[in-house]
Amino acid sequence: GALKADVDNLGMIFGVGLGAKLSVSRFAGLSRMVNHFFAEVMMDMIRREAQFRDMYVVFAGGDDVFLIGPWHQLMRFAGTLSTEFGRYVAENKDITLSAGIFIAKPTLPANTIARNASALLDEAKQYRRQGRTGRSKNAVTALGVTAGWEEYAALIQKGVWLEGLVLEGHIPSGLAMRLMRYADDCRDFRSGRGGRRSGMYRSHMRSDFARNLNGRSLAPKDKEDLEALGTDPAALERMRLPISYALYRDRK
Numbered sequence: 545g546a547l548k549a550d551v552d553n554l555g556m557i558f559g560v561g562l563g564a565k566l567s568v569s570r571f572a573g574l575s576r577m578v579n580h581f582f583a584e585v586m587m588d589m590i591r592r593e594a595q596f597r598d599m600y601v602v603f604a605g606g607d608d609v610f611l612i613g614p615w616h617q618l619m620r621f622a623g624t625l626s627t628e629f630g631r632y633v634a635e636n637k638d639i640t641l642s643a644g645i646f647i648a649k650p651t652l653p654a655n656t657i658a659r660n661a662s663a664l665l666d667e668a669k670q671y672r673r674q675g676r677t678g679r680s681k682n683a684v685t686a687l688g689v690t691a692g693w694e695e696y697a698a699l700i701q702k703g704v705w706l707e708g709l710v711l712e713g714h715i716p717s718g719l720a721m722r723l724m725r726y727a728d729d730c731r732d733f734r735s736g737r738g739g740r741r742s743g744m745y746r747s748h749m750r751s752d753f754a755r756n757l758n759g760r761s762l763a764p765k766d767k768e769d770l771e772a773l774g775t776d777p778a779a780l781e782r783m784r785l786p787i788s789y790a791l792y793r794d795r796k
Contacts (some may be wrong), residue, residue, distance in 0.1 A: 545615030549643035550608035552681040640682035687788035704788030
């Protein structure tokens with residue numbers, strides 16, 4: 545896979561952030577600080593953590609980074625990168641980064657991988673949160689889902705949870721694959737693209753769960769969490785990332 549990330553709104557940070565204090569020396573100093581994170585701090589993270597050592601740094605410096613490596617390592621690293629960048633800028637909510645993660649076959653040409661990762665990065669930068677603040681960017685796009693960093697770690701954790709249920713035989717892998725179809729139908733129905741037929745996903749899920757969950761050695765909390773997806777359309781739609789994560793991991 546490939547990961548591309550860069551700092552959001554960097555031009556505005558230089559122009560508006562420094563304001564009347566803008567000078568050549570301050571401009572150069574801020575540039576050096578941003579470059580230091582990617583060229584030094586991030587590189588040290590990769591060298592220090594054994595779980596990230598299979599990744600290859602294509603470039604890192606300025607205000608962006610391009611990595612290739614095992615897709616699951618890149619997805620874990622993306623969350624760590626966002627957390628460490630937040631610490632580096634003292635949790636300044638006006639200085640953020642976004643990322644795109646593209647999962648590719650090993651035979652795909654490098655320029656095609658880079659182009660697709662860039663497209664996903666652009667998609668992440670279009671993300672806008674709901675609510676009064678409506679803050680945009682500061683997000684990641686991966687496995688067909690764009691999420692803010694504040695949600696991303698929980699989605700990955702759900703993917704690990706679902707992967708465990710499949711690998712330990714608590715739910716059949718076929719059910720996990722059908723969960724993706726239900727999540728897609730849910731998304732299409734909520735957006736108005738799928739028509740009435742896609743709205744039948746709830747009844748199909750209930751029937752599927754009744755056939756495939758009852759009688760299995762499934763913890764009550766796990767069963768409750770799975771069944772709750774049928775009553776929470778927003779949560780089911782967001783499960784597309786965890787489901788994809790679990791299914792890709794199950795292929796190894």
